[in-house]
Amino acid sequence: MSNTNDNLALVLSDAIQNNQFDDALVAIKGLRPVDLADVLEQLEPSLGWRLLERLPDRAEVFTYFEPEQQVRLAREFPRATLAALVSEMPADERTDLFKRFDQNQRDALLPALAQAEREDIRKLSAYVEGTAGALMTSDYAVLRKDMTVAEALASLRTEAPDAETIYQAYVIDKKRKLLGVVSLRDLILADLGKSIKELMTSDVVSGLVTDDQEDIAKKIARYDLLALPIADERGVLTGIVTYDDAMDVVSEEVTEDIHKSAGVSTIAGNLKDATIGLLYRKRIFWLILLVFGNLFSGAGIAHFEDIIAANIVLVFFLPLLVDSGGNAGSQSATLMVRALATGEVVMRDWLYLIGREALVALALGCTMALAVSLLGYIRGDSTIALVLALSMVSIVMIGCMIGMSLPFVLSKFNFDPASASAPLITSVCDATGVVIYLFIASQLLDDLAVVPI
Amino acid sequence: MSNTNDNLALVLSDAIQNNQFDDALVAIKGLRPVDLADVLEQLEPSLGWRLLERLPDRAEVFTYFEPEQQVRLAREFPRATLAALVSEMPADERTDLFKRFDQNQRDALLPALAQAEREDIRKLSAYVEGTAGALMTSDYAVLRKDMTVAEALASLRTEAPDAETIYQAYVIDKKRKLLGVVSLRDLILADLGKSIKELMTSDVVSGLVTDDQEDIAKKIARYDLLALPIADERGVLTGIVTYDDAMDVVSEEVTEDIHKSAGVSTIAGNLKDATIGLLYRKRIFWLILLVFGNLFSGAGIAHFEDIIAANIVLVFFLPLLVDSGGNAGSQSATLMVRALATGEVVMRDWLYLIGREALVALALGCTMALAVSLLGYIRGDSTIALVLALSMVSIVMIGCMIGMSLPFVLSKFNFDPASASAPLITSVCDATGVVIYLFIASQLLDDLAVVPI
Numbered sequence: 014m015s016n017t018n019d020n021l022a023l024v025l026s027d028a029i030q031n032n033q034f035d036d037a038l039v040a041i042k043g044l045r046p047v048d049l050a051d052v053l054e055q056l057e058p059s060l061g062w063r064l065l066e067r068l069p070d071r072a073e074v075f076t077y078f079e080p081e082q083q084v085r086l087a088r089e090f091p092r093a094t095l096a097a098l099v100s101e102m103p104a105d106e107r108t109d110l111f112k113r114f115d116q117n118q119r120d121a122l123l124p125a126l127a128q129a130e131r132e133d134i135r136k137l138s139a140y141v142e143g144t145a146g147a148l149m150t151s152d153y154a155v156l157r158k159d160m161t162v163a164e165a166l167a168s169l170r171t172e173a174p175d176a177e178t179i180y181q182a183y184v185i186d187k188k189r190k191l192l193g194v195v196s197l198r199d200l201i202l203a204d205l206g207k208s209i210k211e212l213m214t215s216d217v218v219s220g221l222v223t224d225d226q227e228d229i230a231k232k233i234a235r236y237d238l239l240a241l242p243i244a245d246e247r248g249v250l251t252g253i254v255t256y257d258d259a260m261d262v263v264s265e266e267v268t269e270d271i272h273k274s275a276g277v278s279t280i281a282g283n284l285k286d287a288t289i290g291l292l293y294r295k296r297i298f299w300l301i302l303l304v305f306g307n308l309f310s311g312a313g314i315a316h317f318e319d320i321i322a323a324n325i326v327l328v329f330f331l332p333l334l335v336d337s338g339g340n341a342g343s344q345s346a347t348l349m350v351r352a353l354a355t356g357e358v359v360m361r362d363w364l365y366l367i368g369r370e371a372l373v374a375l376a377l378g379c380t381m382a383l384a385v386s387l388l389g390y391i392r393g394d395s396t397i398a399l400v401l402a403l404s405m406v407s408i409v410m411i412g413c414m415i416g417m418s419l420p421f422v423l424s425k426f427n428f429d430p431a432s433a434s435a436p437l438i439t440s441v442c443d444a445t446g447v448v449i450y451l452f453i454a455s456q457l458l459d460d461l462a463v464v465p466i
Numbered sequence: 467m468s469n470t471n472d473n474l475a476l477v478l479s480d481a482i483q484n485n486q487f488d489d490a491l492v493a494i495k496g497l498r499p500v501d502l503a504d505v506l507e508q509l510e511p512s513l514g515w516r517l518l519e520r521l522p523d524r525a526e527v528f529t530y531f532e533p534e535q536q537v538r539l540a541r542e543f544p545r546a547t548l549a550a551l552v553s554e555m556p557a558d559e560r561t562d563l564f565k566r567f568d569q570n571q572r573d574a575l576l577p578a579l580a581q582a583e584r585e586d587i588r589k590l591s592a593y594v595e596g597t598a599g600a601l602m603t604s605d606y607a608v609l610r611k612d613m614t615v616a617e618a619l620a621s622l623r624t625e626a627p628d629a630e631t632i633y634q635a636y637v638i639d640k641k642r643k644l645l646g647v648v649s650l651r652d653l654i655l656a657d658l659g660k661s662i663k664e665l666m667t668s669d670v671v672s673g674l675v676t677d678d679q680e681d682i683a684k685k686i687a688r689y690d691l692l693a694l695p696i697a698d699e700r701g702v703l704t705g706i707v708t709y710d711d712a713m714d715v716v717s718e719e720v721t722e723d724i725h726k727s728a729g730v731s732t733i734a735g736n737l738k739d740a741t742i743g744l745l746y747r748k749r750i751f752w753l754i755l756l757v758f759g760n761l762f763s764g765a766g767i768a769h770f771e772d773i774i775a776a777n778i779v780l781v782f783f784l785p786l787l788v789d790s791g792g793n794a795g796s797q798s799a800t801l802m803v804r805a806l807a808t809g810e811v812v813m814r815d816w817l818y819l820i821g822r823e824a825l826v827a828l829a830l831g832c833t834m835a836l837a838v839s840l841l842g843y844i845r846g847d848s849t850i851a852l853v854l855a856l857s858m859v860s861i862v863m864i865g866c867m868i869g870m871s872l873p874f875v876l877s878k879f880n881f882d883p884a885s886a887s888a889p890l891i892t893s894v895c896d897a898t899g900v901v902i903y904l905f906i907a908s909q910l911l912d913d914l915a916v917v918p919i
Contacts, residue, residue, distance in 0.1 A: 272801065
């Protein structure tokens with residue numbers, strides 16, 4: 014498919030440069046808007062817009078462009094064409110685009126728009142990013158409670174071309190307060206003479222404009238909704254969030270959590286388009302923190318310098334013991350962060366989970382202790398084997414406790430639990446691991462400390 | 467909400483034990499099915515089913531129970547009640563439940579079901595887990611191409627109570643081959659006399675019963691579909707996958723990927739319900755592998771024993787250098803695994819991304835080298851600082867290359883790229899890191915090797 018796209022892009026470039034737009038339109042016949050957007054994104058913006066403006070569904074195709082591409086392409090449009098295209102876009106997409114424009118572009122666009130659209134952009138762009146208000150669209154279908162089903166269907170027929178969905182229609186009073194919801198399915202099944210008041214569900218699942226977008230997405234998923242109505246603080250219906258926008262939010266949040274787990278700050282947008290400078294900035298923080306975190310393990314090692322010098326064999330197992338705590342701890346943290354993110358675990362489960370984790374960690378630690386003491390016996394002696402076994406059990410148990418608790422603690426203090434990243438767990442477990450290992454060694458190997466190898 | 471649920475569960479237990487079902491029904495009035503399921507799951511199964519069987523929407527409530535709870539509760543139902551409940555369930559949920567039953571439960575249930583339902587279960591349960599066939603439902607709305615819009619609407623009115631969605635209706639011929647799709651929105655907007663043939667979209671996005679469920683979910687997300695029709699190898703329409711089931715698949719796959727990234731084998735179901743034994747088994751594999759992976763770093767250290775004994779200061783920085791490669795490599799792997807999972811990066815981007823990663827790694831490595839050589843100079847001397855700086859740059863660059871390439875290599879050989887887990891990267895980077903560090907040290911500190919500190 015990608016190769017086909019490359020060829021198609023070449024064919025289109027040629028056709029547009031020679032003003033053979035009919036040929037270009039034939040070449041893209043049957044392509045779905047999202048696929049067409051993929052092809053047009055590969056063209057020079059100056060060529061792309063000349064084909065785009067000739068498409069009947071140009072606004073829909075345009076919404077599938079990557080955000081940066083939208084802004085780049087918008088610069089090529091003559092002002093009137095841009096205004097026409099922007100008017101055809103869904104209200105939420107239009108606002109997102111507007112927010113990405115610089116002041117010059119905004120000043121050029123606004124006067125060319127109709128009063129209603131200007132007002133709509135002004136309202137929607139006022140909401141804080143990450144809230145329901147910034148996610149919602151103002152294109153929704155409304156009904157009055159005294160309508161009959163027949164009247165309601167007639168009303169949807171006239172509203173449908175603009176509304177983002179007509180499968181859910183919202184019943185409002187004169188002050189636009191939300192009274193209920195009716196699905197198109199219910200309307201189709203009901204008697205034409207029945208009143209909307211009788212048919213509607215008045216106990217509506219809804220959200221507030223100030224709600225976090227992640228909570229909105231969770232609600233939509235939990236109740237299997239097609240759209241969630243959003244009210245302002247006075248209970249006035251101001252927009253809806255559709256399930257597909259909610260799913261995009263979930264996907265972004267998941268990417269963010271996954272990146273955090275590896276100690277990478279959030280990278281907005283496409284990895285492929287990220288610059289070297291951006292990637293560097295997003296990754297260096299945790300790595301440098303780790304370097305300075307080493308001051309602690311280094312200090313631990315310095316404290317036990319004599320015992321190491323006397324028993325170089327201890328060094329063989331240092332990377333392993335240090336890693337084991339970090340790895341087991343990262344497993345715990347990952348399980349917990351994901352369970353908190355999906356909502357299957359809540360704060361009050363903490364004590365139960367910690368208790369169970371202690372037992373799991375004990376079992377893991379004992380198994381690993383068995384393995385490592387075998388290696389220790391082969392390379393050292395039975396005392397070394399004992400030191401390794403005791404250290405391994407302690408280090409794994411402490412690593413797991415840290416890994417399991419940290420996400421809860423972060424969550425308790427309103428930090429994102431996903432910040433309990435692998436590098437953080439590693440840094441903390443490193444220092445503790447080194448100290449535990451060398452402390453146990455110094456106790457058991459005390460007699461040998463004066464005998465250099 | 468959780469505390470309210472606990473109280474409500476107590477109230478319900480009491481009422482049911484005293485046969486006060488009217489009181490129980492009043493107490494749960496207004497609760498939505500998914501919320502009600504949460505409460506009923508807390509009751510003893512023997513009490514739970516006595517209330518559940520009295521609910522008008524019992525089948526819907528039952529579908530929201532956790533899978534294991536469904537099976538446990540089903541044991542309490544008298545055979546006739548179970549058969550009635552199962553008949554009311556959507557075809558896909560019904561089949562999933564049946565597959566979880568043991569042979570005794572299956573044998574008891576089947577004769578109590580109607581012929582059509584038995585046949586439906588038999589067909590749907592034959593598909594391999596993880597395919598579109600196992601995910602789809604057979605409750606969908608169909609139309610004929612020679613119907614008028616008025617006839618189509620009338621037909622949907624009679625079909626709607628059973629179909630999982632009527633917002634998309636599928637146009638089929640006499641052999642049930644898929645000819646096109648019509649949305650309810652289009653039907654509502656069209657002239658009542660218009661024919662379905664004229665109205666339908668004949669270029670339908672569809673899937674095959676054998677398609678991977680992840681691909682199905684990606685298609686639904688890409689084209690913003692409410693449902694995707696699924697055909698068998700002869701092009702016969704056999705089911706649909708709805709967007710909400712697709713989103714559940716995405717969520718499961720994400721959890722699986724995240725767990726794999728921490729070296730935890732897939733844990734199906736709820737973390738809270740996982741037993742200690744299960745958690746142990748899912749986590750021990752990578753941890754033990756890591757222990758034996760240490761044979762290589764241990765061998766590396768043994769090879770350079772003399773240089774360590776002569777320069778104990780080298781040990782101070784061993785955990786840090788070893789971790790740095792693993793951490794930087796895990797960052798690269800995480801970025802790549804996620805980008806491959808969302809489809810924003812494909813195989814042919816490999817060379818470009820590796821090239822860019824080399825530059826990012828160089829920048830990261832140099833910054834970290836600067837930091838660590840500062841620490842090295844304070845604790846050791848300028849030669850130690852040089853050893854640390856050179857080692858850090860090499861280790862970080864090699865770690866990043868491994869982290870970035872491994873997901874591609876795994877993907878190329880049809881393994882899941884998410885298996886490029888942090889513990890694997892750590893193990894590999896450990897051994898290489900140790901060898902690089904001590905090799906560089908042995909070259910630069912050669913002259914000092916004979917001078918013990």
